[in-house]
Amino acid sequence: MKYVSTRGGVAPVEFSAVLLEGLARDGGLAMPQTIPQVSAETLSQWRSLNYAQLATEILSLFITDIPKEDLRDLCERSYNTSIFNHPDIVPLKPLDAQIHIVGLSEGPTLAFKDIAMQFLGNIFEYVLAKQGCTLNILGATSGDTGSAAEYALRGKKGVNVFMLSPYGRMSEFQRAQMYSLQDKNIFNLSVKGVFDECQDIVKALANDLTFKETYHLGAVNSINFARISAQIVYYFWAWLRATQKAGEQVSFTVPSGNFGNILAGHMARMMGLPIRRLVVATNENNVLEEFFNTGVYRPRQPEQTYATSSPSMDISKASNFERFVYHLVNEDGQKVKALWQTLAEEGQFDLSALQPELEAKFGFVAGVSTHQDRLATIKQEYETNHYLLDPHTADGVKVAREYVEEGIPMLVLETALPAKFTETIQEAIGQPAPIPAHLSGLKDLPQRVEVMDCDVAVVRDYMIRHITH
């Protein structure tokens, strides 16, 4: 399997080459040159596999420059009960007769990002050791991504993590989760500024090409195709658990922000998994809902991006969306390039002529959920079905109910556990979310964090002093 750029300007490369790079050289995103097809017969043979075995089968379709035995080892080390708090790794839980919750949040940071990130941590270490390289991951986080990256890369050889977080703006639980890590290769930098200022420091350092090359800077952002490929696995897993026989259809609803999670569902559907609908659920930041309902893609300015009670979906543009558009325009890189040119010049592009295809050909539909919807859904599902949803998953359930069809299981992806967002749970049901038993002592652990001024030079200096070659 070779990888090409969505903008058509790069010669095909192997998986290992796209793993360590961010954007392709022409500004596009890496995509597999062909989509592997999985037959009904193969699917039925996969029914008896456990999660790590299924991951090995699916990932070996995308990763052909690493021996399958090594991939199996990476998958077994990523998906086991010392890391995930459930024997199934991803349990399927009935909400009512029609809706199932896909439990993606049993990992160390209680959010779905752990699933791809655990695999990414192991494959990074593997590829770096093979190439004899080291990497210094630099990132900024307001919560979910940074902690998932730290838990995936803690103690890994050849990798350091420098994670900037805004001082005084993280919840007690988020602080305890990140700052209690004592591993020598994890550096928590609490910067006296807001998240956007942390992000600006990261950009400034990554754009300093001399610094970047001298200190081998890297990133683990959501555009890494390795993350997408690891996410494809749980769509197959959930289908295998929710159906009995070949060809049975299910629908998925995905609480969406940067379009990484649901893009993996789109890939699974293109591979032949019998998915009827892919339902995009957004919060008030409805860039994607607007696109799927009108065909017009119109990213927002930062000042039009709302801070909501499902904060991990507060996006102004959807970074992975270009990968879907690439398929929508029949893998024509020149067309994608032209669309993003229009976007840069006019702030939007219009594919309304193709809008009917979004559902007819690709199964996509979309809906919005607001703060009031979120609160009402959390309360209602708690009272009627005795299930406590996190705010993001509640957005999913709210929109899923609009698209439930008789006889077709609706699977809603649980993108986080409620304990992570207990303020909103308190507002919805008048009491805080329970902390999972295995994490009850977290907030009493000693914390390891460096507080510093919001200044590029200060952060650069700190990194230089702490990077060991």
Ligand SMILES: *Cc1c(COP(=O)(O)O)cnc(C)c1O
């Ligand atoms: C990251 C995240 C999302 C959004 O996922 P995308 O892949 O960006 O669409 C939704 N919910 C939670 C809890 C998240 O952490």
